Amino acid sequence: MNSAVIVFPGSNCDRDLAVALRQVSGKAPHMVWHRDSELPEGLDLIALPGGFSYGDYLRSGAMAARSPVMRAVKEAAERGVSVLGVCNGFQILTETGLLPGALMRNAELNFVCRDVPLSVENSQSAFTSRYDAGEEIDLPVAHHDGNYTADEDTLDRLEGEGRIAFRYRAPVNGSARDIAGIINDKGNVLGMMPHPERVVEPAHGGTDGRRLFEGILEALG
Amino acid sequence: MKTRVYVTLKHGVLDPQGKAIHHALEGLGFRGINDVRAGKLIELDLDEGVDEAEVEAMCRKLLANTVIENFRIEREALA
Numbered sequence: 001m002n003s004a005v006i007v008f009p010g011s012n013c014d015r016d017l018a019v020a021l022r023q024v025s026g027k028a029p030h031m032v033w034h035r036d037s038e039l040p041e042g043l044d045l046i047a048l049p050g051g052f053s054y055g056d057y058l059r060s061g062a063m064a065a066r067s068p069v070m071r072a073v074k075e076a077a078e079r080g081v082s083v084l085g086v087c088n089g090f091q092i093l094t095e096t097g098l099l100p101g102a103l104m105r106n107a108e109l110n111f112v113c114r115d116v117p118l119s120v121e122n123s124q125s126a127f128t129s130r131y132d133a134g135e136e137i138d139l140p141v142a143h144h145d146g147n148y149t150a151d152e153d154t155l156d157r158l159e160g161e162g163r164i165a166f167r168y169r170a171p172v173n174g175s176a177r178d179i180a181g182i183i184n185d186k187g188n189v190l191g192m193m194p195h196p197e198r199v200v201e202p203a204h205g206g207t208d209g210r211r212l213f214e215g216i217l218e219a220l221g
Numbered sequence: 222m223k224t225r226v227y228v229t230l231k232h233g234v235l236d237p238q239g240k241a242i243h244h245a246l247e248g249l250g251f252r253g254i255n256d257v258r259a260g261k262l263i264e265l266d267l268d269e270g271v272d273e274a275e276v277e278a279m280c281r282k283l284l285a286n287t288v289i290e291n292f293r294i295e296r297e298a299l300a
Contacts, residue, residue, distance in 0.1 A: 059286055066283060095286065102288045105237050149234060149289055174237065 001220050003029040003045040006073065008064045013050035013086065013197065020197040021047065024213035037068040044220040045082045046073055048089030050142070050195060060103065060145040061091030070096055082126060082220060083189045087143055090181070090191035099184055099191045100158070101150030106143070107174025113142040115206070117169040118180055118194060122162045125183050126219035127190040130211035137208040139194035141172060141180075146193040148175040148182075158182055166192055222267050224276055225295040228285045229260035260290075 003021050007014045014031065022028045029047070030040045039046070054063035064070065070092070077083045077098050085093040093099040106112060115138045120131040131137065150158070155176055158164050166181035173193075181192030196209030230236050236258050243257040263284055265276070276294050285292040 058283070062283065062286070094288070100288075102286055104234075104289065107235070107237050109237050109241050147237070174235070 001025045001027060001044045001217050002040070002042050003027070003047060004032045004040060004043050005029045005047045005049055006032050006034065006069055007049070008034045008051070008053035008067065008088075010053045010055055011049045011051035011088070013088075013195065016195075016197045017047050017049045017086065020200045020209070020213055021045075023200060024210065025217050032069060034064065034067040034069050037072060039069070039072045039076060043076065043081055045084065045216060046076060048073075048083070048085040048092050050087030050089060053088055053092065056145070059091075059095065061088060061093075061095040064088070064092045065095035074098060077184075077189055080186070080188055082216065084127065084216070085189075085191040086195055086197065087141075087146075087193055090193055091145060093189060093191040098189050099182055100154050101148055101176075101182070103145050103193070104147040104149050104174075105145055106147050107171075111142075111144045112146070112173055113140075115140050116172050116180075116194065118166045119169055121164045121167050122183065124162065125165060125187055125190070127183070127212055127215055128165055129219060130215035136169065138199075138206055139196055139209055140198050141194045143173070143193055146173040146175065148179040148193075150176060155179075161185070165190055166194065222269055222271070222296060224265045224267050224271075225297075226263040226265065226276070226280055226284050227260060227293045227295065228263065228280075228290050229293075230258060231289055231291050234289045 005014050005018050018029050091103045120135045123131045123133040163183045168178040168180050183190050196212040199206035199209040238259040239257040280292040
């Protein structure tokens with residue numbers, strides 16, 4: 001599997017993502033700087049890491065979404081290349097318009113940093129095929145702006161089309177319908193607030209994130 | 222030309238920061254506050270040739286996230 005991790009000024013989970021991808025796929029991802037306007041040839045997966053790109057100026061993910069590399073990421077996503085956005089990566093995906101809705105300040109205004117129980121809502125996607133539908137998993141979250149918001153029609157459509165990948169099992173940040181992660185209509189873009197890359201080996205204190213990367217590897221070869 | 226762009230949350234979008242400010246004001250003893258909404262003010266210093274349509278494009282492309290926010294443009298000679 002050919003993968004790339006996009007690095008923005010202020011990204012801080014880029015190396016964690018790279019380690020997870022290398023461990024699971026056996027191949028180190030390309031690290032692509034935000035100023036690059038072209039991506040390496042033949043990518044199967046593009047990963048947008050967590051962090052505080054551009055210091056969260058204006059809105060979380062807003063500046064990153066307009067950076068040169070994101071034009072190339074958007075084109076690649078439209079061609080069908082898989083894109084995974086974690087935390088700030090999810091915020092960048094909504095700001096880019098590759099995923100619907102927006103991520104607002106947490107309802108209680110506090111930065112939430114802890115393990116949270118999630119349920120896997122859709123186990124049919126390329127990202128979640130190694131989980132069972134309805135399975136309960138634990139992944140860490142660490143964010144200030146994870147409060148997912150969209151209009152009722154959009155929420156109903158996400159729900160109806162099985163595009164909610166993960167849901168919090170108890171309220172974490174005020175997210176509409178406890179949404180923790182969603183998939184685009186074509187099924188090749190996943191955005192999620194929890195961090196699967198932080199729990200891929202027993203030494204991390206959990207391995208529930210590993211199967212996400214294994215599923216991607218299985219789907220993409 | 223000085224131009225001001227006001228970015229506010231759309232009606233119906235919950236505003237956690239506005240709510241916290243509301244509670245804080247009441248905690249200070251202020252009464253009669255029905256609602257508080259927090260927004261942003263962005264001041265632009267533009268060449269005379271930049272027209273309103275272009276400022277609107279700036280708002281749609283970057284300054285506001287129109288999924289959750291409205292914007293209002295105010296153009297005036299602020300001296």
